[in-house]
Amino acid sequence: MTHENVTPMTSIKAEAPQKVIIEMKSLTKVFSTESIETHALRGVNLAIYNQDYISISGPSGCGKSTLLSLLGLLDTPTSGQYFIDGQDVSNLSINDRAEIRNQHIGFVFQAFNLIDELSVFDNVALPLRYREPAMLEKDIKKEVLTSLEKVAMSHRCDHKPNQLSGGQQQRIAIARGLVGKPTILLVDEPTGNLDSKNGDAVMAMLAKLNSEGMTICMVTHDPRYADMAKRKLHLLDGLIADEYGTGEYSVDALALEKLSAQEAK
C-alpha cells in the first residue's frame, strides 16, 4: 500500500485539539416490544474531542451498536441529550437528521453496505449526491477521486463492488465515509468480515487517517485493534464502565463535569 498521494485534511488539523465536537448527556435507549423492555443504554455520558480516536468494546449485547447508531443519528434516543458542534440534535426532524448525517457523519459498516448496482465511483459519490443545493458534477468528481486516492483505490473507479475483495470493499466504504469531509467517522466492527491481513491494513489506514486529523469512533471486539485507539471505552450493560487513555490526552470525570456545567449555563 502506498500513501504518497495522501494530503492531510487541513481543515480539521487547523482546529484546536481539545475542542469538544460531540457530546452525549445521560443518553438512554429502551427497546420496547409487546412483552419486554430492553434497556440497551442506561445513561451514557460521553464527550468526543476533535481528532479523537475512540474505540468502544464490550461483551455482546452490551449496547455497542446501539451507541454507535445513536452517535450516527441512525436511531433516536429514548431520553438524554446529544450535541454535535454545540447543536442539540436529539430531537430533530427526519430531514434535519438526514442533513446532519450527510454533513457531519461518515459511516463504515462491518458488512461494508456498498450498493451492488452502483460502480465504485458512484458508491463513493452517493453522500455528495444528497447535498443540497446539489453539487456540480465536476466538484463531485474531484472529491470522489481525492477520497479514493486516500484509500489507494482510485484505479478501481469503474468496478462494481462485487468484483472486489473484502478488504478492497472496506477501503471503498472508508472512502465513502470520508468523501463528505465529516466531523466524525463512525466505524462498526470494520474488521469483522475480513481476514487478519486485510484487517490489519484497514486498521493501519484508520490510524493514518486519524494522524492526519480525522476524528474516529470505532466499535470493535478485538482487543488488539482496540488498543490502537487513543481512548478505549469499555461498555458494560448499557453503561460506560471505564476508560483507558492511551494517547496524549484523556478525559476524566472531572473534565466532563466541568464541561456539563459550562453547557448548562
Next chain:
Amino acid sequence: MNSFLRHLKFELSLAKSALLKVPGFSATVIATLSVTLGALICIFSLNHVLLVKSLPYTNAEQLVVVQQSYTEGGESWSGSQSAPGMLLWYKNQQVFDEFSLVFDHKELVADHPDQPNALINFVTPEYFSLLTPQMHLGRVIKESEGLDTHQAVVVLSYQTWQKWYQSDTNIIGRKTMIGHISYKVIGVTGESFMAPENRYNEAPNFWIPWDYQSLDITHWGIMTRALNSIGKLKAGISPRQASAQLGAMLNEKFIASDASEDGDTAGAKIVSLKDVIVGDSSRVALLLLSGVIGLLLIAVTNVTNLFLSRAAQKQRTMAIQAALGAKPNQLFISMFAESLILSVVAGALGLLIAGWGFVLLDELAAQQLPRISELGIDNTTLMFTGFIVIFLAGVFAKLSSRVVNYDALQAQLQSSGKGSGLQVSKRVRHFLIAMQVALATLLLAGASVVIEQALETILHPLGFNEEDVFYLRVDRPKGANYSQESLVEMNLLTLTIKSELEKLPQVEKVSRSIRPVIFKGNNSMGLNDRNDKRVGSFAFNMVDHNYFDILELPLVQGKTFIEQKDPRYSINEIILSESLAQELAPAGDAIGKVFKIQPTQPLKVIGIAKDYYRPGMNNEYGYHRYYLPYAAFEDFGFDIKVTEGAQLTRELILPLLLKLNSKLRIRTVISHTQQHADLIYKHKLTAGLTIVLGLLSLLLAAAGIYGVLNYSTQMRRYELGIHLALGAKTHRIKNMVMKESLYPVLIGMLCSAVLSVIIFLIVRQQLSFVININIVGMLMVVPIMLAVAYIACYIPIKAAITEDPIKALRNE
C-alpha cells in the same frame, strides 16, 4: 428546481440500469399497466367525445333540433315528426336565425355497378350555413336551390366520392342517378367534415335539395323519426320560449287536421343537436368507464404490490442511502425515477393499444355508438395519458419509498433479509388482497348481469322458422302515386312478381309482406275500436294468406286471410297476435270483434297468430302485433321460402324483375338467418367484450393475490422453516397459513356483496328500464372467485412447505 431536475436526471439513469436488471418485474408492471391504460384511454376518449366534447361545427353549442310531441288518447310521445308540421315551422317560424329541414332516406345508387344502398339527407340550404363544412370540391346547396325550386343537384361526402366515384377530380358537373332521378354533382365535402349521423349512427352519403324527398307532405297523421331539423335560436330567445311558440303554432293546425281527435294535442320540444346525436349512448359509455376503472383499480393494486416487493428488495439499498444522508424526498425521487420510467413506457404502449382500440371500435361498434369516427389520439387524450402516468408513478413511488423506517435504520442495515427487517405490514397485505377480491368480484358480478342480458337476447327462440326463408325488398317504381288506380296497378305488379318468383326452381312459396318479420327498429300504427276510439299503437305488417305457413307461425285460433288473386281487393279483415288479442279481448272472445284503422274501414278479427320474439325488444309490448292483408302502399316486400340450402341473390332475381318493369330495383335480398344474426350482433359483441373484461379482471386479481401471498410467504420462509425443523407436519402449517390468507379473501367478498347491493339500489333509481337481475347467475361468481383465490393462495404456500427446512433456515 434546477437541482431537483439534475437529481432526477441522475436518478433516472440509475433507475434505467436498475430496471434492466429486474426484467421480470419491469415486464410484469409494463404489461399490466399498458393493457389497462390502453383500455382506460380508449374508453376515456369515448366518454370525452360523447359527454364533453362539442360537435365539430362552429357554433356547435348553439345548434338545436326541434321535435314534435303529441298527446293522443292520453298517451304522449315525441321524436316522430309529421311533414306538414315541419313545413309549417319552416315557413312560419320566427325563433331561429336559421332553420333547416333534414330528412333521412335510403336510395340505391342506380348508375353504380353494385347499386349500393346510400343514405341521403334531403335538406334545405340552411343545413350548410349552419354546419359550415369545408368543401373538397365545388360548392354546397345554395339559397337558390331551396324549397320549391326543384333543382336536381347533389353534394357528395368525401368518403362517398372516394368509395363510389373513384375520387374523380372532374366530377363536378357530372350527373349521377340516385333512386330514379339523375342529379348533377355540385360539390364534395372536405375530408374532415363529419356530418351529423342519423339515429342508426350512419353518416349521410349524399345531400339533395329538400324538394326531392318522398314524404307525404299533406298527411298530419304520418309521423317519422327520419324527419328532423337543425336550427340556431335567435339571440334572446330561450329554448322554452321557442318551444312554446312553435308548439302553439303546430297545435293549432294539428287540432284542425283530420288526424286528431278530441283531446289530442301537439307541442314542440327543443333539444340540443348534441343530445339528439348522442342519445342514450352516454349510458353505455359510462358503464364501460366504470368497468374500466374497476379494472384499473385491480391493476393498480397489483402493481402496488409489485412495487412493495421491489421496495423490499431495494430496502437495504435505500437504508444505506438514508444512512448516508438521503432525505425522504430524495428516496422518493429515486423510487419515482423507476416508477416513472415504467409508467411512461406503459403509457406509450397504452396509447398504441388505445389507437388500435379506436380502430376496433370503429369496426365493431360504429353502428352502435355515435361519433365513433371522431375518436383518435388528440391533445386531450395525450394530456389525460400524461396526467395518469405521472399520477400513477407518484402513487407507486410514494407507497414504496415509505417502507424505509427512518427510526431504525441501524436495524435495517444489519438484517440480512432473514425474515426480520422490513415487511409490508400484515394489515397492508390483507387490505391489498381484500381490495383485489372485492373489485374483481364486483366486476364479475356486473359482467354476469351484462352477459346474462346479452345471452337472453342471443339465445331467445324466435318462435318462427328462419331457415331457408329470404326477404326481398323491391323499390316501388317511379311515378307510382297513392291514388286508387295506382294502388291497383301496383297490387297487380306485386302479384305478378310473386308468381314469377314462384316459377324459380329453388323457390317453394312466396308471400308478399310490407316488412321483414324482424328488423332493426319497430314500426307501429294506431288501431281504433269499432267506435273509432283509439286502443293503442302496435307493430303491424301487411301479408298474404300463406305468410304464417311460410314462417311456420301457427294460428292458435281462427283462420288466415283468403288468397288474393284479383288486385282490386278491399281490406276488411285483421289477424292479431296472441298477446294483442289477450290485451284487447281479455275474455278470450277476440275472434269476430271489429277494429278500425280509418273510420270508413271496419276490420273483423278472423284469426289469432302465435307471438314471436324480436331480438332487442325490451318489454312484453313487443309481442303486441297485428296483421292486415297485403296492399302495395309502400315499397314491395316478399318472404320467399326456398328449397333446403338454396340461396337467392340479386343477380338471380334482377333480370326477372326487369323483364316485368324496367324501373324495378332491388333494395335488399337477405336471408332471415342473416337478418337475425345482424340483429343479435351487438349483443354478441357486448357479451364477448364483457367476457374478455371479466376474464382479464379474474386473471389480474389472481395474479395480484398470488403476488401478495407469494411475497408474504417468502418473508415468512424463515419462520415456517423453523416450524418445519421442529417437526410440525406440513398440513398443519398449510392449514394455518391458508386460514390466514383466505381471511382477507372472505372480507373482500363480503365488501363486494355490500357494494353490489348499494350500486344496485343506486342504479335502479337511475335507469328508466328494469334490469332483471338473475341472482343465481351472480352467485355463480362466488365459487369461481373462491376457487381462483384458493389456488392463488395455495401455490406460494405449497412451494414454501415442500422444500427442505434447512434451505429456508440458511436463507438459500
